Amino acid sequence: MTVRVVLGVSGGIAAYKACELLRRFTESGHDVTVVPTAAALEFVGAPTWAALSGKPVSTEVWADVHEVPHVRIGQQADVVVVAPATADLLAKAAHGLADDLLTNTLLTARCPVVLAPAMHTEMWDHPATQANVATLRARGVVVIDPAEGRLTGADIGKGRLPDPVEIFELVLGVLDRGPEASQDLAGRKVVVSAGGTREPLDPVRFLGNRSSGLQGYALARAAAARGAHVTLVSANVTLPDPAGVSVVRVETTAQLREAVVAATSTADAVVMAAAPADFRPTSVSDAKIKKAGDGSAPAIELEQNPDILAEISRERARPGSVIVGFAAETGDDTGSVLELGRAKLARKGCDLLVVNDVSGGAVFGSADNEAVVLSADGDAVDVPRGSKSALAHVIWDQVARRFAD
Structure with a gap:
């Protein structure tokens, strides 16, 4: 379906990046008015x-x-996106000023509006800008937090325009939810983990798993689109940072635990989509382990890693927080995928558990997913095969419902 997109561009050096965003929309078949x-x-x-x-x-x-x-x-638009949105543009939008075509368009639009700020750190952190952002978000406008990195000149800090690809993906997520989509996570702080941890054996080898991080990144992107402040703990993922998300990079399960536990102290919800390694070597060789001349293989002794999901479910750092776990199951002679999932939900003590059937390597690295979302109160929501973004929104729907209870 062709979407009528208004792409607003305000006067910042990041304006050149909007060319890539425009190309994404037009090559996807959408009608774009700049x-x-x-x-x-x-x-x-x-x-x-x-x-x-x-x-x-x-x-x-x-x-x-x-x-x-x-x-x-503005009347005819299906979505209005402003990238970059300068501090001046945010101020005008917040106060209803209309002195040019773009600010008039913002006043007449009755469709979703997405603003992607870009400016120097001091301008973003200024109380006036933060007040304007809060005002806009309270009205239902999606204001993406800027990224951190190199700014104009030699400055480094928060204020960089997010990757245009990620802005594009976030806008698609907003459109998928329709014109009545609410900012039901506005003001909420959420933590999402993604990817798969690696446990080193020696300087060149590790124990790991096949998790791509795609589902965790979809969850982070969806939460940002719904207004949340998102911390994404990313384990060995090479995907671009989702727009409006703070990313903490880790490698091992111990590092993942440290980052997640630290972030949960102020989190309203934690979604553990990462795949932590269950075991790690008891010792790590300082030098590369060499092949034996007789063809024998070295014995590797393993010890169990901490159970992060069970720990944060048991020791709630914030009363009333919602904890979501994932279970990648294949089923065996002890039970079906769903039976094993229900047992894991009871064992971990989390509020929701997203159960994936990964038989034959399904799900890993795929753009699509299907799952059953189990809840501690006995409910089960079947999510048919579809995009990982669609599953992410179903999960956040369940989380938001618990906030409202």
Whole structure:
């Protein structure tokens, strides 16, 4: 289905990155109208936007007045995205100012609005900007937290425009939920773990698993789209950082535990989508383990890793928090996939358990997933095969319902 996208671009150096975002939308078959501010055209000229979108570009309410563009563009949009959104643009949007075509469009839009701020750290942290962001979020606007990294000049900090690919994915998630989608996680702090841990054997080898991190990243992206402050603990994942998400990188199960436990002290919800290694070597060789001349293999003694899900479920750092676990099962002579999942839910003590049948390597590395979401009160929600983003939203639906209870 073709979506009518309004891509607003305000006057920051990151305006050039919006070209990649525009390309993502147009190559996906969507109809895009670019509405830059006059300042944005100082960074990227109108011919570039016109060529990439296939449409004329204007910043003025006085152009084509007979078509009433200052009202029509917002009224007809399915989604409005502003990337980058400068501190000035955020202030105007928060206070309902309308002195150009983009700010008029924001006032007339009745569709989802996504703002992707980009500015220097001091500007983002200023109380005025934070108050404007809070006002916009309270109105249901999706304001993505900026990324951390290199800014203009030699400065490094929070204020960088998130990866355009990740902004695109977040917008698709907003559209998937429809025009009535709420910011039901606004103001909530959530922790998501993703990927698979690695336990070193020697400087070049490790014990690990096949988790790609795709489901955990989909969960983080979905939570951000629903207004949450998201901390993503990422174990050996090479995917781009989701837009608006703080990422903590770890390698081993012990490091994963340390990061998750630290983050849970202020978290309203924790979703353990990572696949921690159950065991680790009792000792790690300082040098590469060599092959034996007689063809024999070295014996590797293992010890059990801490059970992170059981620990954070048992010792709730924040009363009333919701804990979600994952169970990748194959079924065996002790029980079916679902039976093993119910037993794990009781053993771990979490509130929800997402059970995947991974027989034959299913799920790992795939863009799709199917699962059964079990709850401690006995409910079960079947999620048919679909995108990992769709499953992520079902999980957050269940979490949000518990917040409302």
